[in-house]
Amino acid sequence: MNAGTGDHLATLAAPARELGSAVHTLVEGRLYALQNVFGLGGAASAYPANAQGYSVCNCYLLKEGDRALLLDSGLAVHASSLISQIARLIEPGTRLSVYPLRINEFMSVSNVEALADAFDLEQCYSSNADAALWVDFGGRSDRPGAKADPVKTTLVKRAQRLHVGDEARGRALEAFQAPIRLIGTRWIYDEATRTLFTSDSFSWEWSLEAEGPWFLDGRGCSTTAAHVRSFLLNTRYWWLEGGDTATLRKKLAVVFDKYDIENLAPGYGRVMRGRDLVQRQYQLLDDVLASLDRSVVQARYVDRDELR
Amino acid sequence: MTPPKNPMPREIAPGLFWLGDCLEQITGGKVYHTYNAAYLLVGTDACAMVETGHPKDFPLISRQLDGLLPGLPPLKYLFVTHQETPHSGGLGRVMHKYPDVQLVGDMCDYALAFPQFAHRMVPLKGGDEIDLGGRALRLVEPVIRDLRTTWWGFDTGANVLFPADGFAYSHYHEDGHCGLCAEEAISLDIPEVSAVFADRALFWTKFTNMNLYIDRLQWLLDTLDVRAIGPTHGLPILDPAATVPRIKAGLLYGSAVAEMGPDAGGLAPMA
Numbered sequence: 001m002n003a004g005t006g007d008h009l010a011t012l013a014a015p016a017r018e019l020g021s022a023v024h025t026l027v028e029g030r031l032y033a034l035q036n037v038f039g040l041g042g043a044a045s046a047y048p049a050n051a052q053g054y055s056v057c058n059c060y061l062l063k064e065g066d067r068a069l070l071l072d073s074g075l076a077v078h079a080s081s082l083i084s085q086i087a088r089l090i091e092p093g094t095r096l097s098v099y100p101l102r103i104n105e106f107m108s109v110s111n112v113e114a115l116a117d118a119f120d121l122e123q124c125y126s127s128n129a130d131a132a133l134w135v136d137f138g139g140r141s142d143r144p145g146a147k148a149d150p151v152k153t154t155l156v157k158r159a160q161r162l163h164v165g166d167e168a169r170g171r172a173l174e175a176f177q178a179p180i181r182l183i184g185t186r187w188i189y190d191e192a193t194r195t196l197f198t199s200d201s202f203s204w205e206w207s208l209e210a211e212g213p214w215f216l217d218g219r220g221c222s223t224t225a226a227h228v229r230s231f232l233l234n235t236r237y238w239w240l241e242g243g244d245t246a247t248l249r250k251k252l253a254v255v256f257d258k259y260d261i262e263n264l265a266p267g268y269g270r271v272m273r274g275r276d277l278v279q280r281q282y283q284l285l286d287d288v289l290a291s292l293d294r295s296v297v298q299a300r301y302v303d304r305d306e307l308r
Numbered sequence: 309m310t311p312p313k314n315p316m317p318r319e320i321a322p323g324l325f326w327l328g329d330c331l332e333q334i335t336g337g338k339v340y341h342t343y344n345a346a347y348l349l350v351g352t353d354a355c356a357m358v359e360t361g362h363p364k365d366f367p368l369i370s371r372q373l374d375g376l377l378p379g380l381p382p383l384k385y386l387f388v389t390h391q392e393t394p395h396s397g398g399l400g401r402v403m404h405k406y407p408d409v410q411l412v413g414d415m416c417d418y419a420l421a422f423p424q425f426a427h428r429m430v431p432l433k434g435g436d437e438i439d440l441g442g443r444a445l446r447l448v449e450p451v452i453r454d455l456r457t458t459w460w461g462f463d464t465g466a467n468v469l470f471p472a473d474g475f476a477y478s479h480y481h482e483d484g485h486c487g488l489c490a491e492e493a494i495s496l497d498i499p500e501v502s503a504v505f506a507d508r509a510l511f512w513t514k515f516t517n518m519n520l521y522i523d524r525l526q527w528l529l530d531t532l533d534v535r536a537i538g539p540t541h542g543l544p545i546l547d548p549a550a551t552v553p554r555i556k557a558g559l560l561y562g563s564a565v566a567e568m569g570p571d572a573g574g575l576a577p578m579a
Contacts, residue, residue: 011429043416043417077419077421078420104392105392105393106393130332135363136363136364137400137401138363182455184508239515244516301520301523304456305433
């Protein structure tokens, strides 16, 4: 097919800028999910091409004394909403840090510059020493007369304890490589709130309605293994079928055996609350991975647009 | 003494210029350089840019384009293979600098990250072509992909494949590899640098049967009669018959080597 020379190419409609937003309190004064809605219908790489309805982009605000940490910086289309959400939650004088859990993806890095303009941004955590270069899209540095003022980077190893606030009195977080991932991804466990932040994993709960709901407890969960399987194979994990999923299951088990998890906090979709629900969701993932292992099913090449 | 980088941009096929710069990465105490390349494809009626480079590279790529574009047909199209920022990080600045440029390819995420340019985004699918005059840029199957939304590009004029994260490998700055094509970088140990790249960026290749992907890759190269390859992260390949077997060996080796440990202290021994 010839798409033409530009005169007759159909362009996209601009996304609806105000689909909705919500702040979901996980632990009052300590942990908030800052949720901003976006439409699916093939518009987001994190969801199957045939997924309809809506999801939310989740950034998480962890507060501790005069410090706050934001996990992921959200999408540019949500910048104003996100900044308003943060401004309502932190007190004057609070120093904000940001940790993009996937430094290669817009959802993690799009708004770091905007946050640096709006708040007292103390640092950007990253496994890349040159993170300031990865979050600079010209919003600040291309302005006429701009002063060189790169965001300070605090380097994080592949597995490391961090603190919101100072090391002696602050709140400890465990940051580590995601046990299942497509690209470089960090998960974080917050012992104070018993929350596991899973970035682009456990993000298979979306809604046909822009209003959500955007959190889930055990009572409202009817998710099936078939749904999880289809989600994985049609998003970032097309390569799982017939692969070595036994090794991935072991990696996951280490995390879920080690930590006491009450909340699953993904970067997209519904936040999941309650130990029973967390266990159920983990079990679904583990069962699906077991069913995809090379000992059960033969691997084959999968074309880009094949839906399973 | 550190050798200077070889000059860029570089015309690697008639009307096809390799742009960009390296990114330094330290793994296992060793310094590796990796490209986040962009390419300029010149037709008789229009030019197209393939990839934008890493966010840090826009000032340099902008200067490279300033040096190339005068006297050429207008830059009308930007094709980005996928949404990761080492490929698309300069998107906003390119669209701002060239107000007539249309973004073509898979459009997931871009309207959310750059809503101000949504009206210039053109979704295309596999097999679609953009006619540049005398040559076209075609979207083809992305055999080795980094997101489900990846497309590879193919230049029908010089039969050049743009494989995004396929053919991804670092190079040795100390050996003067920057700005060289793969066949010129004689000391490059492609299996070793492929394994390093896989550990950092292609985790999935360690959990699947890469022979399936290598077979499909050869099928694509044969079907398209690929005569040169312009990867985003590796050095351009001008002699596929000589170099692709080394790349395949690198992919297989990279997929077979266990992941590096928590502190990235170097490649683990072969499993």
